[in-house]
Amino acid sequence: MGQRNSTSLHDFILLGFSDHPKLEMALSGVVATFYLITLVGNTAIILASLLDSHLHTPMYFFLRNLSFLDLCFTTSIVPQMLVNLWGPHKTISYGGCVIQLYVYMWLGSIECLLLAVMSYDRFTAICKPLHYLVIMNPHLCLKMIIMVWSISLANSVVLCTLTLNLPRCGNNLLDHFLCELPAMLKIACIDTTAVELSVFALGIAIVLTPLILILISYGYIAKAVLRMKSRAGQRKAINTCGSHLTVVSIFYGAIIYMYLQPGNNASRGQGNFSPSFTPSSHQVSTLSFTL
Template sequence: MDQNNYTSLHGFVLLGFSDYPKLEMVLSGVVTVFYFITWVGNTAIIIASLLDSCLHTPMYFFLRNLSFLDLCFTTSIIPQMLVNLWGPDKTISYIGCVIQLYIYMWLGSTECLLLAVMSYDRFTAICKPLHYLIIMNPHFCLKIIITVWSISLANSVALCTLTLNLPRCGNNLLDHFLCELPAIVKIACIDTTTVEMSVFALGIVFVLTPLSLILLSYGYIAKAVLRIKSKAGRKKSMNTCGSHLTVVSIFYGTIIYMYLQPGNSASLDQGKFLTLFYTIITPSLNPLIYTLRNKDMKNALRKLVRVDMNLQN
């Protein structure tokens, strides 16, 4: 039987952390808690920023996109992961794996670009305050978001199609808890140097290029903030930018370690835990990072809670 037909019929086996059954029990509880936090936190940000007219600005438009992105990102992974963690069945259908891979790569690429767009928004707000609303007008914001999602989709289609077309010679054991690109490349039965270098090259484009733009933006922002005479003004600017910088540091730090290593030199277990961190823990931290340091968002959330309590009474 052709190996691709074999995999299509039998799907893949996600080994995950099956060598550590006790760890799987602990992880299932931890993942469930963080998934709940992710849903509550990001949903609250989306609803609060939509209902509060004070938050109808480009900054919060992009933040809503990030929250929506994080909800989709975790939902594409966690339900299947919990099924595998809870029981002895570690399988995922071929179609399910393909869908997860395409969505996972699409949303991951989108987040890389979206964080760069958010840094440009902060750069414009602080360095060009008088022209901010003219430059970051609603039409431009919508156009740039559509562009980000479209480019990321093209990247996902290119990389995932290239990876799925690799001959696997009947190998269907993925040493991971999700259908991730490096894990699928590892089970190919031919030399994968070309694919690995393609991943590395596109990683440069989708990871290091946006990161370079972010660092450049914050270089200009730092210079502008130092020129602000008001201590309160400097503090407000740094609080807003500090939240974004924290998210950037966490997300890009793990992504760079995972994807910008030719030959996938990270150990398997190390790679799993890093993936666990940036796909599950980071999306749950984003709402906390943005709300704890943001006075306007905290006020909007308080209003949302009061409205909810009044409706219950």
């Protein structure tokens, strides 16, 4: 109660696993370790793909963007999470919470769309190899990246603005490690059905539509691989696409588990644990693209 009374009305209290201090310490070590792996691994990918002229290809252009995105994504989440896990005060200012909410939603949306763009790149490389460099020219790649970032920004602005405009009636306890949309919806003191429907509708557009396009791309890729007469060619195609499929499975699996289900049915442990580990788990998979 002392912490709650001393907290400004404009601050939020991030509960996380505050009622399990031993779990917090163990979790902080795991999160810090994966964060360091993320920083080192993605920085190495970016530098290697920039310095090696042989890697100046569309695939590595998108991979550089993915690595940069994930550096930003995890940095927008993990430092604040570690501060809350290590310290006795679990607060975040209203301004900090707003920034984190917008950035988290923006970067998360970008990742969904970028993975779909990367699947199209793999589809073109394997199904139309002779026209690959003509189709995936630098101008088109840049336009696709700009489109992905712009659409995702619009999605973040709409959803986060709708959520932040909901009255909270003094509620400032967020049952999470970060300022995240479902947790913000839960502390609203009015019926949030309209906003939840908006979240679900945009979730279909940002999450499920790219996932469907990815599955269609890999359907064509699978057909092309099966028609290959060369075993070496089949292995190369599978190795090229295997890492991307692993990333897609981890990322989209966690996102669908968290966002495309009724918010009130999610347990506290589920709501806190899943998104916190999505970026770190994703980074481990991303490193295999360079192999």
